[in-house]
Amino acid sequence: MSESAHETGGAGPSHRSVEAGVAIVVGVLGLITVYGSLKVGTGWGDEGPKAGFFPFYIGLIIIISSVVNLFQLFATKNDNTAFATWEQIYKVLTVVIPTAIYVAIIPFSGIYVASALLIGIFMVWLGKYKVVVALPTAIAVPIFFFVTFERWFLVPLPKGPIEKLLGF
16 A cells, blocks of 8 residues: 555544454354354264354354454554545445446346446446447457357356347
């Protein structure tokens, strides 16, 4: 990270708050893992370990690691360094949010339509390409991957209503 991000102090979330947030979120995921493991059984059955045996211990390790991280974080002196500036976080979110939307719409639109939309939007919005360049690229790339995966490698990928309408 650049020196200016560290020197600005209050220009974004603090390094400590981000580390604490990540440790808490990971700890909660560990708790969810342990809870799910307890529901399916963590003991030893006639055939060997039950379905929740290994996930239970992995969840415990995750929880313990999160607690250790939080303890170490608050045991050290706070140096008030910024994790990142709000501008840097905005730049990351301009990629993360559309990508999350892309993943969310794949079950409804299929991977090829969703990919064409993502490529086109990214090229025009972030890449500042003209639509006359972005549109053919956004159409050609999913077609290339359709031919590669569906026809050559015979690996079916999620299809939506447009592909079904076209008989793919």
